[in-house]
Amino acid sequence: MSKYHNQHTLYYIDALLKFSNYSKAADSLYISQPYLTQVIKRIENELNCQIINRSELPYRLTEQGKIYYDYLGSLDTVHANMRRQIAAITDKDKKTIKIGILASIGTYLIPLFLPKFLARYPDCQIELAEDIPENNEKRLLKGEVDFWIGQNSSSIAPNLLAVSWGKHGYFAVIPKSCELYQAGIATIGAGRVAMEDLLRQRLVLTAKGSAIRAQLDHLFGIYKIKPDIVLESREIATVKHLAMAGCGITFVPESLPVTPCPAEYNIYPLPIEQLNLDYFIAHHGHRELSTMEQGLLDSFLRYNDTAKY
Template identity: 25%
Template sequence: MEIRHLQYIAEIVRCNSFTKAAEALHITQPTISKMIKNLENELNFEVFDRDGKPIKLTAAGKAIYDYAVPILELFDNLQTEINDLTYLKKGSIRIGLPPMAGSSFFPSVLKSFQDRYPGIAIKLAEDGAKKVEEQVAEGALDVGVVLWPVDETLFESFQLVSDRLKVLLHPSHPLAASKQITLNELANERFILFNSDFALHDRIINECQAIGFDPHIVYESSQWDFIGEMVAENLGIAMLPERICALLDSAKVSTVPLVQPVIPWRLAMVWKRTGYLSLATREWIAFNKERFASQ
């Protein structure tokens, strides 16, 4: 058994697919299948139950996977620390960014960081804050931007920005000219939300349920600009942070402050409390602390 066998098994479980795991590892699907089959022949038992879908680990495969996760984390930490000792200011950082954070202020942050540290490579993963948080916890990302508050038993963190949600409506909507809107006034509306990978999805539903109604969700998306376009077509109402609303075409959508309750949108940068942080990642964290402290 080799370390790459553990890497392949872990990736197949993460992707729940031999094909997607092969793509993520930049190898062919026959190659990964052959490697797993060779391992099974060596061990004289099957790692994966191939009788049905989704793919499942056998009892023996589950035992290997349970050991593989911490072994791979230690191996990755070892490689990173050796890289730091050898190359100092070089290396790479895996950063998770929600689409709204990426579009509103991180392009300039990334440019300034690369100007200061041209030897550090940045690998971006754009996903909802909820998904980013999961990937940081799993060690698939070094650091990520998520919605505040965070689980302080799992993560170190600091707050980046503080904002609040506004309501997006078609200009012809009866509430479009209001100075402010209460959540209760939206009880009978058609809601357009981010999908379940986004923390705002659950936050908005929970806030609606707290005052006594379940929102009627007609569309879900992973793109804030597409959500804005759907509102512009009068397909429903939506809620987005104030700074994102400022990027929308005011001729197509109206944005009104939400009150009773005010729903905050606070972003934080998080990284795992345990495990080795590469020098490149530590530089990124320090750079952003300095950058956002001045805002």
């Protein structure tokens, strides 16, 4: 079997069909455009046929491409079922819960609720699928993970059920290298800086695929701004520290602590109606949850309880 016949190939094809553009598809996948082109070309050479009709927009699967796509999907399903069956036989006394999560938010969220859950269910094992939200949503829909933890539940697939913490706001970190910086002020009062002015500055942002980046891209479109992005990172902590060091403005959730340092940067609370996040945990609506899985939801919702439960 060719090394290109794998789960990633499905994601590559999905992205091309979604964007009908190699560059945009590659950006969404965090790979280079030449690499994506090479993968598709090698598959088509191997199969001796075209799998995607690129002669007109939007891109569509050819008849041969539909057969190939269905084949890859069936391989994914068989592989997932095989792993579940082996896991069930290998360790009958333990239950493994698979959770999809973006690595950068997992660093913050997982320690808040998982220790309490594992204290209640010591026989449970946790397996994390650390990937971008779009891919983890697909995994949940196909039953490859049991839960998906994300940042905004309003746009998830309709057959998924989610519980959330409610809306949380964002702060802008404005370094002294920025013209909007106000000397000697730790936190600028709400409403003192226009969102449009913030977006026109030099920026250090999380990469495409994150919840905050999706909202920022939407605002760039509303204000018709071509952003001046100095650097992108998949890690929110990285862009936070780069902003604090003077590389440009960034936007961080209020749940991520920023130590005040008015000599180096300002902290500015942003309007929650324009930028917000809503941490959630989702599961497939057609699947009945076990007592242990209900316990995971309970631990997630009660993450800030100080009492032992």
